Amino acid sequence: MPALDTSIVVGVVGAGAMGAGIAQVAAQAGHPVRLYDTRDGAAEAGIAGIRKQLEKRVAKGKLTQEAVEAVIERLAPVTGLDDFAGCGLVVEAIVEKLEVKRELFGRLEAICGEAAILASNTSSLSITSIAANLERPERLAGLHFFNPAPVMKLVEIVSGLATEPTVAETLYATAAAWGKTPVHASSTPGFIVNRVARPFYAEGLRLLQEGAADAATLDALLRQAGGFRMGPFELMDLIGHDVNYAVTRSVFDAYYGDTRFEPSLVQLALVEAGRLGRKSGQGFYDYREGAEKPVP
Ligand code: NAI
Numbered sequence: 001m002p003a004l005d006t007s008i009v010v011g012v013v014g015a016g017a018m019g020a021g022i023a024q025v026a027a028q029a030g031h032p033v034r035l036y037d038t039r040d041g042a043a044e045a046g047i048a049g050i051r052k053q054l055e056k057r058v059a060k061g062k063l064t065q066e067a068v069e070a071v072i073e074r075l076a077p078v079t080g081l082d083d084f085a086g087c088g089l090v091v092e093a094i095v096e097k098l099e100v101k102r103e104l105f106g107r108l109e110a111i112c113g114e115a116a117i118l119a120s121n122t123s124s125l126s127i128t129s130i131a132a133n134l135e136r137p138e139r140l141a142g143l144h145f146f147n148p149a150p151v152m153k154l155v156e157i158v159s160g161l162a163t164e165p166t167v168a169e170t171l172y173a174t175a176a177a178w179g180k181t182p183v184h185a186s187s188t189p190g191f192i193v194n195r196v197a198r199p200f201y202a203e204g205l206r207l208l209q210e211g212a213a214d215a216a217t218l219d220a221l222l223r224q225a226g227g228f229r230m231g232p233f234e235l236m237d238l239i240g241h242d243v244n245y246a247v248t249r250s251v252f253d254a255y256y257g258d259t260r261f262e263p264s265l266v267q268l269a270l271v272e273a274g275r276l277g278r279k280s281g282q283g284f285y286d287y288r289e290g291a292e293k294p295v296p
Contacts, residue, residue: 001169003177004117006030008088011112013037013081013104017240017279018121019093020046021149024053026091027074028150029178034078034087043077050075053150085111089174091143093121096246101130109134117167119143123194124247126254127160127187137162143171144191145180147239153181160187189254194247198261201244204232205264215284216294233284237277241270 004010010026012019015037023046027033035043051072057063081104084090090108092101105118112118118140120130131137142158155175159168168184175182185191190198204218212218219231236244245267252261270276270283277283285294 001166001173003173004031004089004170007032009034009086011036011084011087011090013084013090013092013108014094014121015039015042015046015077016093017147018145018149019091020049021147022091022093022121022145023047023075024050024071024150025145025178025180027071031074033075034083035075036078036081036083047072047075047077081107081111084108085113087112087116089117089119091119091121096123096125096243096250098125098129098250101125102133105130105134105140109136117141117170119171121145123243124190124250124254126189127158127163129160131160131162138164139167141167141171142185142187142191143175146193153179154193155180155182156185156191156193157182158185158187158191190247190251195251198248198251200228201232201236201248201267202260202262202264205266208233209264209266236267237283237285237287239277240279241267241276241283245271 006029008031010031011034012023013036015035019035019037023033023035035046037043051068054063054068054071058065058068090112092104094100094104101120101122108118120127120140120142121144122130122142123144127140127142131140134140140160141163142156144156144158146152146154157168157171157175172182172184189195207213207218208215215233219234222228222231245263248261248263252258252263255261274280275282278287281288
Protein backbone atom coordinates (compact mmCIF):
# COMPACT_ATOMS: atom_id res chain seq x y z
CA MET A 1 0.00 0.00 0.00
CA PRO A 2 1.25 3.53 -0.73
CA ALA A 3 1.73 6.09 2.04
CA LEU A 4 -0.94 8.74 2.52
CA ASP A 5 -0.35 11.63 0.13
CA THR A 6 0.98 14.76 1.82
CA SER A 7 -2.06 16.70 0.57
CA ILE A 8 -4.15 14.66 3.03
CA VAL A 9 -5.14 16.58 6.13
CA VAL A 10 -4.12 14.91 9.41
CA GLY A 11 -6.18 15.54 12.54
CA VAL A 12 -4.64 15.08 15.98
CA VAL A 13 -6.81 14.90 19.09
CA GLY A 14 -4.99 15.72 22.33
CA ALA A 15 -2.25 18.35 22.35
CA GLY A 16 -0.20 17.03 25.26
CA ALA A 17 3.32 15.63 25.01
CA MET A 18 2.41 12.99 22.43
CA GLY A 19 -0.27 14.80 20.44
CA ALA A 20 1.92 17.86 19.88
CA GLY A 21 4.84 15.60 18.93
CA ILE A 22 2.75 13.64 16.42
CA ALA A 23 1.35 16.87 14.95
CA GLN A 24 4.94 18.06 14.50
CA VAL A 25 5.98 14.83 12.75
CA ALA A 26 3.02 14.99 10.33
CA ALA A 27 3.55 18.70 9.60
CA GLN A 28 7.27 18.18 9.03
CA ALA A 29 6.39 15.44 6.55
CA GLY A 30 4.32 18.01 4.63
CA HIS A 31 0.72 17.37 5.75
CA PRO A 32 -1.68 20.12 6.76
CA VAL A 33 -2.46 19.30 10.41
CA ARG A 34 -5.37 20.21 12.68
CA LEU A 35 -4.79 19.96 16.41
CA TYR A 36 -7.57 19.79 18.99
CA ASP A 37 -7.66 19.54 22.79
CA THR A 38 -10.52 19.93 25.25
CA ARG A 39 -8.27 22.06 27.46
CA ASP A 40 -8.52 25.73 26.48
CA GLY A 41 -5.34 27.01 24.87
CA ALA A 42 -3.65 23.59 24.86
CA ALA A 43 -3.51 23.29 21.05
CA GLU A 44 -2.01 26.79 20.76
CA ALA A 45 0.47 25.99 23.53
CA GLY A 46 1.37 22.75 21.74
CA ILE A 47 2.14 24.63 18.53
CA ALA A 48 4.14 27.26 20.45
CA GLY A 49 6.14 24.39 21.97
CA ILE A 50 6.82 22.97 18.51
CA ARG A 51 8.07 26.37 17.34
CA LYS A 52 10.38 26.55 20.35
CA GLN A 53 11.79 23.09 19.62
CA LEU A 54 12.35 23.89 15.95
CA GLU A 55 13.95 27.25 16.70
CA LYS A 56 16.51 25.53 18.91
CA ARG A 57 17.54 23.63 15.77
CA VAL A 58 17.76 26.91 13.84
CA ALA A 59 20.11 28.24 16.53
CA LYS A 60 22.29 25.15 16.05
CA GLY A 61 22.34 25.70 12.27
CA LYS A 62 20.44 22.48 11.60
CA LEU A 63 17.30 24.09 10.17
CA THR A 64 16.44 27.32 8.38
CA GLN A 65 13.93 29.85 9.75
CA GLU A 66 11.96 29.44 6.47
CA ALA A 67 11.63 25.70 7.14
CA VAL A 68 10.31 26.45 10.63
CA GLU A 69 7.72 28.90 9.27
CA ALA A 70 6.62 26.36 6.64
CA VAL A 71 6.02 23.70 9.34
CA ILE A 72 4.20 26.13 11.65
CA GLU A 73 2.00 27.31 8.77
CA ARG A 74 0.79 23.77 8.24
CA LEU A 75 -0.35 23.49 11.88
CA ALA A 76 -3.81 24.79 12.78
CA PRO A 77 -5.35 24.71 16.25
CA VAL A 78 -9.07 23.91 16.01
CA THR A 79 -11.84 24.36 18.55
CA GLY A 80 -14.04 21.32 17.94
CA LEU A 81 -14.10 17.83 16.47
CA ASP A 82 -16.31 19.03 13.59
CA ASP A 83 -13.18 20.60 12.14
CA PHE A 84 -11.91 17.06 11.46
CA ALA A 85 -14.55 16.48 8.77
CA GLY A 86 -12.01 16.89 5.95
CA CYS A 87 -9.25 14.80 7.52
CA GLY A 88 -7.97 11.62 5.83
CA LEU A 89 -6.30 10.44 9.03
CA VAL A 90 -7.14 11.26 12.63
CA VAL A 91 -4.71 10.27 15.37
CA GLU A 92 -5.94 10.23 18.95
CA ALA A 93 -3.49 11.00 21.78
CA ILE A 94 -5.78 11.75 24.74
CA VAL A 95 -5.97 10.35 28.26
CA GLU A 96 -5.23 6.60 28.59
CA LYS A 97 -8.82 5.59 29.47
CA LEU A 98 -10.74 3.07 27.40
CA GLU A 99 -14.20 4.60 27.81
CA VAL A 100 -13.02 8.09 26.92
CA LYS A 101 -11.26 6.84 23.80
CA ARG A 102 -14.27 4.77 22.72
CA GLU A 103 -16.56 7.74 23.12
CA LEU A 104 -14.20 9.95 21.11
CA PHE A 105 -13.95 7.52 18.19
CA GLY A 106 -17.74 7.10 18.17
CA ARG A 107 -18.03 10.85 17.63
CA LEU A 108 -15.19 10.95 15.09
CA GLU A 109 -16.78 8.17 13.05
CA ALA A 110 -19.87 10.30 12.54
CA ILE A 111 -17.82 13.37 11.55
CA CYS A 112 -15.04 11.95 9.34
CA GLY A 113 -15.51 10.88 5.73
CA GLU A 114 -15.86 7.21 4.72
CA ALA A 115 -12.24 6.90 3.58
CA ALA A 116 -10.68 8.41 6.71
CA ILE A 117 -8.41 6.19 8.81
CA LEU A 118 -8.83 6.44 12.58
CA ALA A 119 -5.75 5.76 14.70
CA SER A 120 -5.04 5.58 18.41
CA ASN A 121 -1.71 6.36 20.05
CA THR A 122 -2.71 4.28 23.09
CA SER A 123 0.25 2.73 24.90
CA SER A 124 -1.54 -0.34 26.13
CA LEU A 125 -5.30 -0.43 25.64
CA SER A 126 -6.90 -3.03 23.38
CA ILE A 127 -7.34 -1.72 19.84
CA THR A 128 -9.98 -4.41 19.38
CA SER A 129 -11.93 -2.98 22.30
CA ILE A 130 -11.47 0.69 21.35
CA ALA A 131 -12.94 -0.13 17.91
CA ALA A 132 -15.62 -2.58 19.02
CA ASN A 133 -18.58 -0.17 19.10
CA LEU A 134 -17.83 1.51 15.80
CA GLU A 135 -19.98 0.90 12.76
CA ARG A 136 -16.77 0.30 10.79
CA PRO A 137 -14.17 -1.00 13.25
CA GLU A 138 -12.02 -2.15 10.33
CA ARG A 139 -10.73 1.38 9.73
CA LEU A 140 -9.24 1.80 13.21
CA ALA A 141 -5.69 0.79 14.15
CA GLY A 142 -3.04 1.67 16.69
CA LEU A 143 -0.37 4.14 15.59
CA HIS A 144 1.87 4.06 18.62
CA PHE A 145 4.68 6.61 18.73
CA PHE A 146 7.30 6.83 21.47
CA ASN A 147 8.24 9.85 23.53
CA PRO A 148 9.43 12.31 22.22
CA ALA A 149 7.61 11.53 18.96
CA PRO A 150 9.72 13.81 16.73
CA VAL A 151 12.91 12.08 17.93
CA MET A 152 12.07 8.42 18.51
CA LYS A 153 12.11 6.34 15.33
CA LEU A 154 10.02 3.36 16.35
CA VAL A 155 6.27 3.32 15.66
CA GLU A 156 4.12 0.28 16.44
CA ILE A 157 1.30 -0.27 13.92
CA VAL A 158 -1.21 -2.19 15.98
CA SER A 159 -3.97 -4.28 14.42
CA GLY A 160 -7.06 -5.20 16.40
CA LEU A 161 -9.25 -8.15 15.54
CA ALA A 162 -11.27 -6.14 13.02
CA THR A 163 -8.52 -3.94 11.56
CA GLU A 164 -8.48 -4.15 7.77
CA PRO A 165 -4.96 -5.22 6.62
CA THR A 166 -4.89 -2.39 4.03
CA VAL A 167 -5.41 0.12 6.88
CA ALA A 168 -2.41 -1.27 8.79
CA GLU A 169 -0.36 -1.34 5.56
CA THR A 170 -1.24 2.28 4.74
CA LEU A 171 -0.22 3.38 8.25
CA TYR A 172 2.99 1.37 7.97
CA ALA A 173 3.90 3.03 4.66
CA THR A 174 2.91 6.46 6.01
CA ALA A 175 5.02 6.11 9.16
CA ALA A 176 7.96 5.05 6.97
CA ALA A 177 7.37 8.08 4.70
CA TRP A 178 7.44 10.24 7.85
CA GLY A 179 10.97 9.00 8.54
CA LYS A 180 9.97 6.47 11.17
CA THR A 181 10.77 2.78 11.61
CA PRO A 182 7.36 1.09 11.74
CA VAL A 183 6.73 -2.41 13.02
CA HIS A 184 3.51 -4.41 12.80
CA ALA A 185 2.07 -5.72 16.07
CA SER A 186 -1.20 -7.33 17.02
CA SER A 187 -3.26 -5.94 19.85
CA THR A 188 -1.89 -7.77 22.88
CA PRO A 189 -1.79 -5.85 26.21
CA GLY A 190 1.02 -3.26 26.07
CA PHE A 191 1.81 -4.41 22.49
CA ILE A 192 5.56 -5.10 22.19
CA VAL A 193 7.62 -2.35 23.79
CA ASN A 194 5.38 -1.47 26.72
CA ARG A 195 4.97 -5.15 27.56
CA VAL A 196 8.70 -5.79 27.60
CA ALA A 197 9.37 -2.51 29.43
CA ARG A 198 7.04 -3.27 32.37
CA PRO A 199 9.62 -5.30 34.36
CA PHE A 200 12.22 -2.56 33.77
CA TYR A 201 10.07 -0.12 35.72
CA ALA A 202 8.67 -2.69 38.16
CA GLU A 203 12.06 -4.03 39.26
CA GLY A 204 13.45 -0.51 39.55
CA LEU A 205 10.50 0.44 41.77
CA ARG A 206 10.93 -2.72 43.88
CA LEU A 207 14.65 -1.99 44.35
CA LEU A 208 13.79 1.53 45.44
CA GLN A 209 11.08 0.33 47.82
CA GLU A 210 13.45 -2.23 49.34
CA GLY A 211 16.01 0.53 49.92
CA ALA A 212 18.67 -0.98 47.63
CA ALA A 213 19.73 2.51 46.50
CA ASP A 214 18.16 5.85 45.69
CA ALA A 215 16.57 6.66 42.32
CA ALA A 216 19.52 8.70 41.05
CA THR A 217 22.01 5.91 41.88
CA LEU A 218 19.84 3.25 40.25
CA ASP A 219 19.38 5.39 37.14
CA ALA A 220 23.11 6.09 36.88
CA LEU A 221 23.91 2.41 37.30
CA LEU A 222 21.53 1.29 34.59
CA ARG A 223 22.81 3.97 32.25
CA GLN A 224 26.49 3.37 32.87
CA ALA A 225 26.68 -0.36 33.52
CA GLY A 226 23.43 -1.53 31.94
CA GLY A 227 23.83 0.37 28.69
CA PHE A 228 20.33 1.88 28.82
CA ARG A 229 19.88 5.40 27.41
CA MET A 230 17.85 6.31 30.49
CA GLY A 231 17.31 4.66 33.86
CA PRO A 232 13.78 3.64 34.92
CA PHE A 233 13.10 6.63 37.18
CA GLU A 234 14.17 9.38 34.79
CA LEU A 235 12.28 7.57 32.03
CA MET A 236 9.08 7.36 34.11
CA ASP A 237 9.48 11.07 34.91
CA LEU A 238 9.69 11.76 31.16
CA ILE A 239 6.69 9.59 30.26
CA GLY A 240 4.54 11.00 33.09
CA HIS A 241 3.49 8.97 36.12
CA ASP A 242 -0.21 9.29 35.33
CA VAL A 243 0.40 7.74 31.90
CA ASN A 244 2.92 5.12 33.11
CA TYR A 245 0.73 4.05 36.04
CA ALA A 246 -2.36 3.80 33.79
CA VAL A 247 -0.38 1.64 31.34
CA THR A 248 0.80 -0.72 34.09
CA ARG A 249 -2.75 -1.00 35.45
CA SER A 250 -4.13 -1.75 32.02
CA VAL A 251 -1.51 -4.47 31.31
CA PHE A 252 -1.99 -5.92 34.84
CA ASP A 253 -5.79 -6.05 34.41
CA ALA A 254 -5.55 -7.45 30.88
CA TYR A 255 -3.40 -10.35 32.15
CA TYR A 256 -5.97 -11.16 34.86
CA GLY A 257 -3.85 -9.73 37.68
CA ASP A 258 -0.58 -11.49 36.78
CA THR A 259 1.72 -10.33 39.62
CA ARG A 260 4.60 -9.75 37.15
CA PHE A 261 2.74 -6.60 36.11
CA GLU A 262 1.53 -5.46 39.53
CA PRO A 263 1.39 -1.65 39.73
CA SER A 264 3.61 0.00 42.35
CA LEU A 265 2.29 1.88 45.38
CA VAL A 266 5.32 4.17 45.14
CA GLN A 267 4.17 5.29 41.72
CA LEU A 268 0.54 5.52 42.83
CA ALA A 269 1.61 7.93 45.59
CA LEU A 270 3.28 10.17 43.01
CA VAL A 271 0.11 10.17 40.90
CA GLU A 272 -2.01 10.98 43.95
CA ALA A 273 0.33 13.83 44.88
CA GLY A 274 0.19 15.26 41.35
CA ARG A 275 3.93 14.70 41.01
CA LEU A 276 3.63 13.51 37.44
CA GLY A 277 7.27 13.99 36.43
CA ARG A 278 8.74 16.58 34.09
CA LYS A 279 5.36 17.87 32.96
CA SER A 280 4.32 18.87 36.50
CA GLY A 281 7.80 19.94 37.65
CA GLN A 282 8.30 17.12 40.17
CA GLY A 283 8.45 13.35 40.09
CA PHE A 284 11.34 11.24 41.31
CA TYR A 285 13.39 14.33 40.50
CA ASP A 286 12.73 18.02 41.00
CA TYR A 287 12.64 19.96 37.71
CA ARG A 288 11.54 23.27 39.16
CA GLU A 289 13.66 26.34 38.63
CA GLY A 290 16.55 26.47 41.10
CA ALA A 291 16.04 22.89 42.30
CA GLU A 292 19.13 20.95 43.30
CA LYS A 293 20.15 18.39 40.69
CA PRO A 294 20.82 14.81 41.86
CA VAL A 295 24.49 13.87 42.30
CA PRO A 296 25.10 10.68 40.18
P1 NAI B 1 -0.77 14.25 28.20
O1 NAI B 1 -1.41 14.22 29.54
O2 NAI B 1 0.51 14.99 28.01
O3 NAI B 1 -1.80 14.85 27.12
C1 NAI B 1 -3.12 14.39 26.95
C2 NAI B 1 -3.94 15.56 26.39
O4 NAI B 1 -5.23 15.08 25.99
C3 NAI B 1 -4.18 16.68 27.41
O5 NAI B 1 -3.76 17.91 26.87
C4 NAI B 1 -5.69 16.64 27.66
O6 NAI B 1 -6.24 17.91 27.89
C5 NAI B 1 -6.20 16.07 26.35
N1 NAI B 1 -7.48 15.38 26.44
C6 NAI B 1 -7.93 14.54 27.41
N2 NAI B 1 -9.15 14.08 27.09
C7 NAI B 1 -9.48 14.63 25.88
C8 NAI B 1 -10.60 14.50 25.00
N3 NAI B 1 -11.64 13.73 25.31
N4 NAI B 1 -10.59 15.19 23.84
C9 NAI B 1 -9.53 15.97 23.51
N5 NAI B 1 -8.45 16.14 24.30
C10 NAI B 1 -8.42 15.46 25.46
O7 NAI B 1 -0.63 12.72 27.76
P2 NAI B 1 0.39 12.07 26.72
O8 NAI B 1 1.62 11.68 27.44
O9 NAI B 1 0.47 12.95 25.53
O10 NAI B 1 -0.39 10.72 26.36
C11 NAI B 1 -1.48 10.70 25.48
C12 NAI B 1 -1.71 9.29 24.95
O11 NAI B 1 -0.51 8.81 24.34
C13 NAI B 1 -2.08 8.26 26.03
O12 NAI B 1 -2.97 7.33 25.46
C14 NAI B 1 -0.73 7.59 26.34
O13 NAI B 1 -0.87 6.31 26.84
C15 NAI B 1 -0.09 7.60 24.97
N6 NAI B 1 1.38 7.57 24.95
C16 NAI B 1 2.11 8.26 25.89
C17 NAI B 1 3.50 8.21 25.87
C18 NAI B 1 4.31 8.95 26.88
O14 NAI B 1 5.52 8.67 27.00
N7 NAI B 1 3.76 9.91 27.61
C19 NAI B 1 4.22 7.41 24.86
C20 NAI B 1 3.36 6.79 23.89
C21 NAI B 1 1.99 6.84 23.97
